Amino acid sequence: RLVTILNGPNLNLLGMHQPHIYGHETLGDVEVDCRTLATELGLELRFLQSNHEGQIVDWIHEARETAGGIAINPAAFTHTSVAILDALNTFEGPVIEVHISNVHKRESFRHHSYVSLRADGVIAGFGTQGYGLALRRLARLIDEKA
Numbered sequence: 001r002l003v004t005i006l007n008g009p010n011l012n013l014l015g016m017h018q019p020h021i022y023g024h025e026t027l028g029d030v031e032v033d034c035r036t037l038a039t040e041l042g043l044e045l046r047f048l049q050s051n052h053e054g055q056i057v058d059w060i061h062e063a064r065e066t067a068g069g070i071a072i073n074p075a076a077f078t079h080t081s082v083a084i085l086d087a088l089n090t091f092e093g094p095v096i097e098v099h100i101s102n103v104h105k106r107e108s109f110r111h112h113s114y115v116s117l118r119a120d121g122v123i124a125g126f127g128t129q130g131y132g133l134a135l136r137r138l139a140r141l142i143d144e145k146a
């Protein structure tokens with residue numbers, strides 16, 4: 001029961017800018033919270049961040065071999081990346097899309113998501129709590145599949 005959490009560009013700076021949109025928690029804080037919850041749920045966790053689209057594609061390919069589910073905050077690639085959508089379409093397990101902010105309340109270019117064409121669920125506007133909700137949902141979906 002391995003779950004991979006993928007984070008896209010600029011999320012390495014989470015908590016250090018635009019706190020009115022993204023809050024004060026850093027990605028390190030989010031990872032600590034996710035690890036605690038994963039242990040509670042009996043999940044093994046890979047928690048990754050990259051600013052590079054191809055790296056994220058490569059990690060999705062790795063998840064095909066190893067992971068039962070993926071939670072992904074593709075950040076700006078949400079709105080641009082057919083490559084990440086195509087990679088996710090090769091993955092057979094559940095996929096949950098996470099956005100810290102409510103993208104629908106923001107600029108119109110954030111209203112469209114390529115990743116949503118594949119995601120089994122989408123969480124937006126729950127702040128960093130969304131990651132925990134995604135983990136809980138993945139645990140459930142992986143159990144239902146087994």
Ligand code: DQA
Binds near residue numbers: 011076077100101
């Ligand atoms: C984001 C929303 C995206 O539109 C933005 O480009 C991000 C973060 C979010 O978590 O709210 O980088 O995915």
